[in-house]
Amino acid sequence: MEATDLSFFLSTGLGDGIGVCAGHTLYMAGKKAVTGNADISVGKELQVGIMLGSAAVCSGGIWQVRCFLNESMFGAHVETSMLTDHKNNMMHEFNETNISQL
DSSP states (O other): OOTTSHHHHHHHHHHHHHHHHHHHHHHHHHHHHHHOOTTOOHHHHHHHHHHHHHHHHHHHHHHHHHHHHHHHHHOTTHHHHHHHOTTTOHHHHHHHHHHHTO
């Protein structure tokens, strides 16, 4: 499987979804065990985990496609470079302007 294959994009999204669902469910089961809170329903939290996991499948799968397209069209990590480059960082300039006005 190559990083440019559809199977890679899908497996990354599915991995994200399974991790989010399992993480949420296990966290809530542990919280119930530690706190003894009878209001926490692990079955209900599994359903919440499935919903959160399905969102992670979408965002995780799209993220890989987006990274591939950015790298193939603009070179590696173009967005990160724009955000972290001191000279081009608009938020930094905004903060400096506000601080100088104090």
